Amino acid sequence: MQKYADYIRQIEIDSLWSGRKHVIWNLDRRVNILSGVNGVGKSTIINKVVKGLSAGGEFPSHLLKGVHLKVCPEDAKWIRFDIIRSFDNPMVNQELLSKVGISLVTELDWQLYVLQRKYLDYQVNIGNRIIAALQSGEPDAAERAQKLSEPKKKFQDLVDDLFADTGKTIVRTANEICLTQIGETLQPYQLSSGEKQMLVILLTVLIEDQKPYVLFMDEPEVSLHVDWQQRLIDIILELNPNVQIILSTHAPAVIMNGWMDNVTEVSDITMD
Template sequence: MQKYADYIEQVEIESLWSGRRHVEWNLDRKVNVLSGINGVGKSTILNKLVKSVGITGDIYNHLLKGVHIKVNPADATHIRFDVIRSFDRPLLNADMLSEVGANLVTELDWQLFKLQRKFLDYQVNIGNRIIAALQSGEPDAAVKAQQLSEPKKKFQDLIDDLFSDTGKKIIRTENEIRFTQIGETLHPYQLSSGEKQMLVILLTVLIEDNLPYVLFMDEPEVSLHIEWQKRLIDLILDLNPNVQIILTTHSPAVIMNGWMDNVTEVSDITDQNLR
């Protein structure tokens, strides 16, 4: 029987880079920021941690050799997680392009395409739960139904606020995400790289449906305006207070809104004397 962990307590990596380093990182329940100069191993540590939980989140059967993680509760067998990488590179897979449409030209476009499908499933799930709440006959049925719809509304409000300088707003009468700007309808693929990146992050957080899970992010600040960088962590936690954030960054702005105590330098969690 699958039992899901709420968060990761500790990660230990043996023999990083052919035995020259040993990593032991105790993690905060909410926010963890891994920092350091280029080439020090931030992304390497994050990638090994991601691989250790397996594609399906099976932490019991898919542990990567030399990587050990402790979770809470300790007897959990799986963990929910998402991975967000920031680089908006060209989408080179020709078969993929022909399958989903030539208007998808970058990796962020492809992520948005997949998220749109998950967003539709999320809305069906929420809709069914709202109907069940209304049909329950309980005195507070209407209140419960409204509470179920609040996360989606909060997501839409956040995106409208972030995109307000350019006059873009989410069209709330459509099932898929579309925007209106000065009377014109825009697809998500027509947004700027920074707008796509923020949409990917917040949509990923939304469709986890307030469940406890881990959000891995590798330099999420790339393409984001500095004011968005400052708000990023707070926006994520506002949308899902049950998330655990584990990210790498080069940007001081990401931690400026009260997250400096959650920064860990790679040098502070590595033992370079092991051979």
């Protein structure tokens, strides 16, 4: 049986920039924020780790040479992880997308399309577990079924709260994600870049199903309003209390809600 880590305790990289820099970063169980000026290596550190993990999160056999992870528990060989990048670039392969009948414009659109499919699977999975709980005949069956439905409701409440200023609300009766605004139905692809970015983050965290996960984020604040930047970490932890966040950022607002002590400067973890 695959044994998954709850979180990463330490990242060590001994080949950063062709071996000129050595990195040792001891991590917090919950929140880790990497800071520093442009070009100092924030994205490089995160990308090195993510690139070294296999698609299913297996390590260390799949890790790049020079990248070492210490995890908890120590004998785990797998990590559940997601990576979020925020740059809303135009789609490169429009011809391929048109062949499969998808009309998308940017990379965030593609991420939302993929997450929509995963969201459907998530709902089926939760629905089956609710039915099983209700059919179990156990005294707390209704309570367990209610608890299973809470994360999805929390996700929907968060979307409504975050988008309230523009009058958008999520359609709770729909299987896929769509919203209404003054009587008009909106697809996720019609939202602004910041709204798409926040929806990508919320959906990614929701479908983690509150399991121990490592969420890597490379400058997630780029498209987000400053108020959303300030709430970002708390929102993620609210949706999945078992997540470990590892992010790089330039934005002071991201750490304003009490996360200053979780900031690490790249210069403090690198040595020649």
